[in-house]
Amino acid sequence: MTKDSEWVLKLRVGMPVVFDGEQVFVQSCGDGWVQFLDAANRPVTPRPLRAVVKAIASPENPPPASMLLHDLDDRLSDHAIDKRDDHRALIRYIDTGIAPWQGENDKPLRDVDPDVIHNERKRIAAIARRIAEHDEIPYETARKRVSRAIKREAAGPTATVDGRYTRERRKNRDADIPVLVEKFLLDRVFDPALHTQTQYLEFRLWLLGTAPDITKPPSERTFYRLVGRVHKRMPHLKTKSKTKHGTAQAPKQSFAPRHLERPGSLWQIDATTSNVMLWDPKDRTGRTRTYRVTLVKIIDSATRMIVGRSISEHSSGVGVVLAVADAFASMVDDRETVTVDGRVYPRPFVGMPRALTRWPIPPRRLITDNGKDFLSNFHVGQLARLGCEVEFARVRDPRAKAFIERSFLSYKTEFEELCAGYVGGSIDERGLHTEALLTWDQLWERDQQWTDLYNFRQHRGLRAELGRRISPYQRWAELVGETGFVEMPKWENEWIRFLPTFRAKLGKYGITRRYEVFNAPIIETLLRTPGASRDGYWTFHYNPSDLRQVYCFDPDGAAWEVPWVLRTEDTPQFSDHSLTVLGGRVGDLTLRRAEFQDRMLQLLIRWRADDALIRGSRSELSRTDEMTAAAYERLQALDSGTMIPADMDHDLEEVLGHNDAGDGAELDDDLDDIDDLFGRFA
Known part of the structure; x- marks a missing residue:
């Protein structure tokens, strides 16, 4: 509103306009024309923009109290709907005398019936008294409730709901965002495997191509709220709720001291199957073209920094120990750098400061799962050699290793769900596009880039002494500055021990x-x-x-x-794999006794069928004639020579140059024809 007698209205999608007594809604606007939809969601003849402006300024379209009233019922929350229903029931009580706790067909009591009691003040006092008796509240409180409901009803629909639902607050946000969010969800039809955070990133990318004129996209909180409104009207677009562990699986309280203020005090390791389908360019024998690998990662609890990782086809045996080796190898490699936003940083060393050991600095304690991947003698022996205490998570609950679980959740929602070939983590949740495009080395390279970005990203759970949010790398640097650090020994043949x-x-x-x-x-x-x-x-x-x-x-x-x-x-x-394949190929040349009997049985079945055909096709020749004929047929089948048929005699005479009179003329001097003759049958 600019003045009391002036008002400014912006033409928006979904805005109601009255033309010739019929209400229509704006669908789109462009090139001086406005497209409308009627109440039945059918397109109406487009109108010029000038005619629409005149219609809006006409008495048929008075200045609205709020442009958000036409879809108010669709945007109210459950709590707001309950409050609105209570208000309407109370207004019905005042108008008809039927109490909210009565049915539609019940008769009102005599002291509150408007047909009997014509004194309005006396009847309202009786209504307040009845409400106080039913709800067991003071009379003055019930009287104020009734008076407040009457004032709100007289003020119009904007006063009957929370003002945040009807107040114009779109100065810093484009009004078409709700429509674009709904169109985005309908176009993409996200499956239950995708996380909401992934939807927001996809929406940002989709918005750049669909509506590039929108300079300020909605925030994550606004996007979640708009998605919730769409899901309320279209439940089939809503994602599934993930399975949650019950309270019975809560981890037991541990009284072991946790020195989380020092790097290397506590590491957490876990393995998960990658949700990205990979493509195998070599197409190994006995395996499918696409497959999934296993990722193993180690995170430092004090800094939330990913310190070690590995990728393998199976985590048991080598996969877990490769992640441990990667964590220790990063302590001594001072040549690698990390590039984040164009700036080059040294790759952070990990480890426990002020500790002098023979091997690269190990953590004091490593929390693992209690699966066979982490309980193997090979894995436990490596950690014992490094002087690292092992603590097994004895409760099947993600809260036992919350930091590494949150890291894997971020990895899924920020990396895997955005990659081609993504599939869900469970059998009943599968992505829409499962075409495998990456090989394992391409996935490893992208995983390294994402890990570096994750270690330098602002972390919500980390705060510096001054209260600012910092990255895991910054937290590591500050903690090392507080406790000190030492020079690492050289990496000499240490990889062999892993x-x-x-x-x-x-x-x-x-x-x-x-x-x-x-x-x-x-x-x-x-x-x-x-x-x-x-x-x-x-x-x-x-x-x-x-x-x-x-x-x-x-x-x-x-x-x-x-x-x-x-x-x-x-x-x-x-390799071991090649030996296994070679053993399988050699095994195909030797039949076991059971396989030999099965093959022999198949041969006997075919032979018995052939015997019946042979008996029916036997001739009256002697055994000698049959054997001789069969021998000649076999020899003829092996011979590669060519026999000239009898009908070639006439052509031969023409080639040799005989005249039609048969006067015994000599052969022609041109011998090329004879060469061609024999060349045809060479």
Whole structure:
């Protein structure tokens, strides 16, 4: 409103306009024309913009109390609807004398019946008295309630609901945003697997292409509120609620001290199956073209920073230990950098300050799951060697390892759901587009970029001493500045200790693993050294992807390479997988006894059927004639020669140059025709 006698109205989508006594609603506006819809949602003839302006200024369209009244019922919350119904029931009580706790067909009492009591003040006093008796409240309170309801009803519909539903508050936001949100949800039809946060990011991308003129998109809170309104009218678009653990699965209280103010005090590790379908360009034997990998990540509880990660086809065995190795390797690699928003930062070291150990600085305690992936002897042995205490989560509840679970949730909603080939985490939740486009190395590269961005992103759960929100990397830097740091030892052959291990019997010809023999001078040295091996066995490390050699450490800590006895300079790389495939191929050449009997039974069935056909087609020839004829037929089938048919004699005479008179003329001098003749049958 500019003045009391002037008012300004903006033409918006959904706005009601009265033309010739008929109310229509604005559908779109452009190029000087306005398209309308009638009450039945049918298009009406477009009107010029000038005619619409004159119609709005006519007495048929008085200045509205609020432009938000035409869809008020659709936007009210459940609590607001209950309050509105109570108000209407109270107004009905005042107008008809029928109390809110009475039915529609009940008769009003005599002292509140408007047909009997014509004194308005006396009847309202009786209504207040009846309400006070029924609700067990003071009479003055009931009288104020009735008076307030009468004033609100006289003030119009804007006074009967909360003013926030009817107040114009769209100065900083485009009025078409609610319509665009509804159109976005209808166009995309999000499936239950996608998170609301992912919908907001998708909406921002969709808005740039659909409505680029909107300079200020809605906030997440506004978007959630608008999506909730659409879901209220269209429940089929609403996402499913995720399964929640009951209170019986709440983690037990732990009295172990948690020093979360120092980096490296407490790490959390967990594994999850990737929700992105990957494409296998090699198409391995016996496997499908698309597959899913397993991600293992480690997070520091004090800083919420992702310190280690790995990607593998299975988390058991190698996958978990590779994440631990990645966490320790990042402590000593000072050459890598991180690029965030065009700025280059050194990759943060992780570890516990003021701790001098033989190996790279380990955490004091690592919380793991109680699954077989984390309880294997290989995994526990690696952590025990590093001096790290292991604490198993004995309760199946995500609150036992809240930090790593929240990190995986952010990974799903901010990374995986936006990737091509996304599928839901459970069987009944699948994404719309499951076409696998990425390979595992492309996913690993993108995961590294997202991890760096996550470590530098503002974290809601981290606050500095001055109260500002900081990133996990900034929190790590401040904590290290408070407690100090030390220089890390060099990474010398430490990667070997994270390889899978096996114990083998030492012999003069070497050691054996999977029927492959490995030998080196170190084995002979261990055999001659008294007390090196009390039981004759020694621990060796092997790389599952390269079995041309295995590794071991002598009692002094030096690393040794033990090659395959048949290895040469030209030996190609072979792995456990290739050995397994080779074993399967060799196995196809040998039939087990049961398989032989099944194949023999199939042959007998086919032979018995052929015997019946042979009996019916036997001729009267002697056995000698049959055997001879069969032998000649077999020889003829093997012969690749060509026999000239009898009808070629006439053509031969023409080729040889004989005249029609048959006068015995000599052959033509041109011998090329003869060459062509034999060339046809060469």
